[in-house]
Amino acid sequence: MKFAVTSQGPDRESLVDPRFGRARFFRVIDSETGQQTVVDNASRVDAVQGAGIQAAQALASLGVQALVTGHVGPKAWATLQAARIEVYGVDGGTVAQAMEAFMARKLAPLSGANVEGHW
Numbered sequence: 592m593k594f595a596v597t598s599q600g601p602d603r604e605s606l607v608d609p610r611f612g613r614a615r616f617f618r619v620i621d622s623e624t625g626q627q628t629v630v631d632n633a634s635r636v637d638a639v640q641g642a643g644i645q646a647a648q649a650l651a652s653l654g655v656q657a658l659v660t661g662h663v664g665p666k667a668w669a670t671l672q673a674a675r676i677e678v679y680g681v682d683g684g685t686v687a688q689a690m691e692a693f694m695a696r697k698l699a700p701l702s703g704a705n706v707e708g709h710w
Contacts (some may be wrong), residue, residue: 592621592622592623592656592657593619593620593621593622593653593654593655593656593657594619594620594622594655594656594657594658594659594693595617595618595619595620595630595650595653595655595657595658595659596617596618596620596658596659596660596681596686596689596690596693597609597610597611597614597616597617597658597659597660597661598614598615598616598617598618598629598686599614599615599616600615600616601616601629601631602686603618603627603685603686603687603690604685604686604687605685605686606683606684606685606686607659607660607661607681607683607684607685607686607688607689608660608661609660609661609662609683610660610661610662611643611646611647611658611660611661611662611663611664611667612635612642612643612644612645612646612647612663612664612667613632613635613636613642613643614632614636614646614660615631615632615633615636616629616630616631616632617629617630617632617646617649617650618630618686618690619650619653619655620690622694628653630649630653632646632649635649641666642667643663643664643666643667643668643670644666644667644670646667647667647670647671647674647676648670648674650671650674650676651670651674651676655676656675656676656677657676657677657678657679657693658671658676658677658678658679659679659680659681659689659690659692659693659698660678660679660680660681661680661681661682661683662705662706663678663701663704663705663706664704664706664707665704665707667704668701668703668704677700678700678701679693679698679699679700679701680698680699680700680701680705681693681698
């Protein structure tokens with residue numbers, strides 16, 4: 592399974608970015624092979640609108656099946672749901688800690704958007 596973690600930096604020890612659509616990076620992990628890829632999200636960080644929708648579409652095109660992040664707005668949520676990407680909430684910590692928590696099944700899935708748009 593491929594999952595992504597929002598990140599403030601490109602390293603495993605970077606802090607989790609609490610924002611989904613405007614996260615600076617996504618770390619995409621293949622839990623079966625262990626392969627990890629860093630995706631630069633800079634083109635969407637300063638978008639006037641649609642950052643979450645575009646980020647969700649980018650993750651879907653990479654085959655991501657789950658997302659670990661802090662907050663997701665309503666439009667991004669709808670796009671993630673349409674792409675069948677499950678969303679799991681995390682409150683701070685490093686990307687490495689979020690990865691470990693997800694793989695140990697310690698994170699709860701979100702049931703809907705948890706912030707207003709343009710957060």
